[in-house]
Amino acid sequence: MSVFIHAHATAAQPSNVRLTVAGLQRRAQIRVDHWGVAHIYAESDDDVFFVQGFNVARDRLFQLDLLHRKGLGHLAEAFGPSYVEQDRASRLFLYRGSMREEWTRYGPTAQRNVTRFVAGINAYIAWLGSNPGALPYEFRTFGYRPESWSPDDVVRIRSTGLNRNVKSEVARAKVACKASLGVDALRLQLKPAWTTVVPDGLDPCLPGDVLKVYELATQSPKLAAGQTLANAMPSPLALGEEALTEGSNNWVIAPNKSATGHAVLADDPHRAYTVPSLRYFVHLNSPNLDIIGAGEPAAPGVAIGHNAQIAFGLTIFNIDQEDLYVYRLNPKDASQYWYNGAWEAMTTQREKIAVRGGDAQAVTLQFTRHGPVIYIDAGTHTAYAVRSVWSQPGSAPYMGSLNYLSATSYAQFTAALAHWGAPSVNQVYADVSGNIGWVTAGMTPRRDNWDGLMPVPGDGRYEWQGVWKGDVLPSSENPPQGFITTSNEMNLPPGYPLAERKIGFEWANGARHARISQVLAQLQKVTLEDSQALQNDQVSLPAQRLVALLAPLQSQDATTAAALALLKPWDGKVAATSPAAALEEVWFSRYLGNAYKALVLTPTQAASFGPPDTEVLLNALEHPDSAFGQNPIAARDELLLQTLGEAYKALAELQGSDNSQWQWGKLHVNAISHPLSAAAGADRALLDIGPFAKGGSPYTPNQSSYDPNNFRQTIGPSARLIIDLGNWDNSRAVNYPGQSGDPTNQHYRDLAPLWLQGKYFPLLYTRAAIDAATEQVIDLVPAGMR
Template sequence: MTALARIGAALLVGVALPSAAQPLKVAGLSQPARILVDTWGVPHIYAASQDDAFFVQGFNAARDRLFQIDLWRRRGLGELASVFGPAYIEQDQAARLFLYRGRMDAEWAAYGQDAQRTSARFVAGINAYIDHIARKPELLPFEFRQLGYTPAKWLPEDVVRIRSHGLTRNLTQEFARARVVCRAGLAADAVRAQLSPSWTTRVPEGLDPCLPDDALDVFTRATENVRFGRRPVQASRAMLNEETLEGSNNWVVAPSRTATGRPILANDPHRAYGAPSLRYIVHLSAPGLDVIGAGEPALPGVSIGHNGKVAFGLTIFSIDQEDLYVYETNPANPQQYRYQDRWENFRVVREAVQVRGRPAANVELRFTRHGPVIYQDGIKHRALAVRTAWTAPGMAPYFGSIDYMKAQDFPQFRRAMERWGAPTENQVYADTAGNIGWVAGGLAPVRPNWDGLMPVPGDGRYEWKGFLDGAKLPFVLNPKQGWYASANEMNLPAGFPYKEHKLGFEWPDNARARRIAGVLSKTPKASMEDMQRLQNDVVSLNARRLIALLKPLSSQAQEARSALRLLSAWDGEERAGSAAAALYEVWWSRHLGRAFKSAVLSPAATLAMDAPNPSVLIASLEKPGQRFGADAIRRRNEVLLTSLGAAWAEMETLQGADPASWQWGKLHFSYFAHPMTPILDHAARAQVNVGPLPRGGGAFTVNVSSYHPDSFWQAHGPSFRVVLDVGNWDNSRAINTPGQSGNPSSPHYRDLATSWSEGKYFPLLYSRQAVEKAARQVIQLVPVP
């Protein structure tokens, strides 16, 4: 297949749903098992053994999400061209560079007991469902039929060898910093990025920071999603913007500060949106195992939820796990690079990439002693390679949750987190004994003589010295304040030896964390409803800080005067129906940063970076100083008023001259797109895409609603929300979006989207009695005699 043709709606009609009328005979199952699907599409799996529970989890994941997990597997293993054609050879080659290639016995051992067995049972279940639809081809998801291929069988190793979907992206920040340093000097980078804790970085000895613009193209191919209908690689700089949009919130409240007298744990991880959802909620019940929550459908277990005794929820904790190495290559032999005082050969792995409709493509994968080579310039005799913790044993993203989800108390939970690899996490914890806590986890490289903030020469001067002992990462048990929260902010505790360990210095803006802390500290007896409201909170503390700067100002210009009047009366709550929120976000995302850069940076520095750091921007406006030069306050006010007037003029273009008709939700909305959208016609898209749904909030509200400034469409946000009533589990609440199923014909494909958009939840039922009462579908599985 050399091209993917546009697919029409008629081809989607008649997609079958699995029938539950008769027990399904399934080879590989040891004893009968049941799947009870509740009103909201959550499968509750009851099995006679843990082996069977993970088998049925895999079977059920394939039942609901087969195309999604097959696509993820092919992307991660580098097997896209075999079904989509030659346009994907380069992406396959790039993906293979980042596969785990170490010893599998060390890999399995890194996750604790029974990891290999759990993975084997899980993929056996996936494969059993693939066999089932081979016998009943009417059940084959429409995507396979329209794209003309069938799902592949899985190996246990497939679950853990794929590493390129982890949320570790310091590499691109190193590249962005080098770009600014090359064109404008290190001082200019302080506008692009804020380092925390306070830190002064230096250009590493021997580094030429002027790297080629396409240096990260291979890395981008390896880590991006599958894209249909257009070239499957995006520019490296575009990728940098998307990374800043990732985030999550979690918090836990002690019994002394809740209305229930029990701990409450809340979590809403923020990820990119699509149909179907990234997250999948599932309940696994078997002797010695009774866990419920959300995870990724291609993995066994759950990463967020509870096990009847212990509850857990995660956000990203920004450990720097990547480094970009720059090498001199041998002018006389391009197969060699300089290391110390000698030339070393690249390690070359040759593989055949299967290509649909063509002979296999033979590709070379090159590696240095540090990692995969992503760029080589034969003219300038330079090469770039990536050293990443990804390639170490135990680094399959989220797979380690099969260890901590079984913990029965805080010491067990902490020990599991000491082994945790990726992604780097803040885990909040609560148990039925009333304890609450926080544990940071993730594999942290030890860099004895540099900070990891810029690329370094690969000649041996900058070497990792293993990894930090996980027991040295910070944790808190039963904090005195009675609660703990994280929102990706810099949260290293006072006294942590950050100069010694150098975990990382690049963290998201702390506005969400400050808002959560402000609400929790003023809520002496938090209820479940309070926590749900906080997850849906759209108050922007950053907006309030900027409004405070506007209130004393005046302007002779009509546009700026009108904008001042509207924003000065605003409370900073970014409701979907708010005119002020619409004006503010247009000002913030399209005008203020640009005006600030022009005022404080040289033309070269302005061109070298996309946007100023939000924290730096606001702090500089609040306390104008050296950056603005002489008469700093006047120049600061000019930046505010000029950019504000331009934003008002743009709002008139976008929504008309009458501000009474302006609404943020008319510009800003959620749209859950199926990955095949680019090759579907309009009618077909209507069947598989969900939305648009008007949205409030912004990138710095607790209810995160990050967007691309060119369109205002929501790009990232809460992929799943949960509020757990620890000990009264049936009173817990959750929501997924747009639905649990990946089948557009299923009633559970889009049924949760409106509730999610409106801040509503459903009961996350746990007791057998409550589950039986809410069951709407029963799927019985029996072994083949």
């Protein structure tokens, strides 16, 4: 049975709204379909971007305002003094370079398009001034007003850029401090195989909260329960702990392998679950544009989707775009650091942060030549600063997509991506002529004398030699296998000169990519339904490998024997209703890794980091060596049986002694909290989404990362997209929990049932199909025009 939800055959007559809007040049129209997707029709590019801004403010104003306040460091003005520290952190990471150079990186019309987009946002905010009854719930409830935007705001905010790898550098340094870099190889597998060293002059024993300011700058704000205006402060980074979390899947199918006879492109970005979603679907139609897809709500255009000729979809490509620098400070003047044989002064800026209910607070921001200072240890006369592509022109998140909105060929698309800054991406491509391709893009620091895997002294010995040109990154067009797929895995081609270029060594586990490749390779002709099933696939290859180790094992212990009986016949499908999946996930996430660490490491070494790398652990279990002792296989088997029995007992305590009633989804749930819900009292149910039972794991194509302390889902595919290049109206998508950010709007949570069932709505493109599925028409008229 198809899991594609078709357009309503007998749609009710759409409602009509007419709004007079200052700043609009000519008449325009928004047609909202049954799934909340806005199809915008305007008579010029200037107006289509203006209406895009107006429309996203209409649907997502609170989200926009929160992103704006968070990015610029204006939270305290709305929410009070508890946010001053986070505001200061955010201001440290604003882009502060040449705006002229910044704008040129996004193409000749970028500044104009962004200016019109922002004018549209501001026009809606102004319209609310005359229509206060339409002010969104959050502003009315918490008593504040949305801020106006400037065009520069869109590109200056960098703290949502998904750059990497400063947290992993700190994690590795802490393991080096407490144990050794050899032990760190158990924490995270470097790919391809690589041996790093502690940089000359670095003391790897860093302060435990060295990244507190960085975390504040990059985390989302929330109000805390019982405190009307308070900040949920982050915990310091756990010792040696770092996870590669956010990712995605994408693939593209060539016509000769597609059941439609045309190319098909699929993309499902994996992001933190938020309400509203971090993606927003929109359709822009003007004389020069006809493009539909999903993008960041606070940016014009779309990042994934299609125009009339090409389709495109991205995943993260793990370029190392960050470094932590460590400085020796002048004991007589802490604003000076040692650089190239002399004391160099930090740049100091003093700013005032407006505070709701109180006086403005003065803060000091300090910068070295490398970037913002995030920590000063007065006792050791040491400072720490982050160097990142964030500070470089052209690195506003996803803004590089403006360069390819009008591309019509692989050559044009590739040329546009040569200017892409951040985040670094795998882009898959397809066109109506039947071509498919893969292009990697992102600003890539050039580190000639180190590998970027550890913090480095900031004394001048470890400098970027600029950035690599875009053509050093890999790409592929029309491969013979008839498909391309990426899932954040290490996908550098054989022979790639990584030792010279050192673009990155930290990649996601390859299980999702391997499973997707396995399925696509087995299919002679891939249908759109095959792509849907694959986006929702819950088969875990690591779980299958783990269960295979149990095949020859027996146990006299009744509990362990029951666990073996449950897992041995299991197929590795991590379904929400599966008893075996519940046992395997509890076993693997809570027991097996820790027990392995305790077996092969000293207590001090084991305490230096969290769970071991999945691939390293599985390889060790599949090929036990002397680390297990004199009889490695017997010790390995004892470890498996002992931890499996412990996990079975723990799950019985959680879900009862009858294992036929166990379900992974009873533990593993998706529940999204609105940023303000903890302070919303009785309205919390209006704002929050879930909980819903969920299947999947971090290693299934239907990716479902979770916190092993409570098993709650944290990361996954809130947005999915499948594009049929032979019939645009046959394309499909879903955006969990809904398109709207207004909790009183029907489209706030209406897509949650589709998402939970692995279903989709039609992503309509042609005017006839859109008209047939329209539920609301919003006619926009320029001020002064009748």
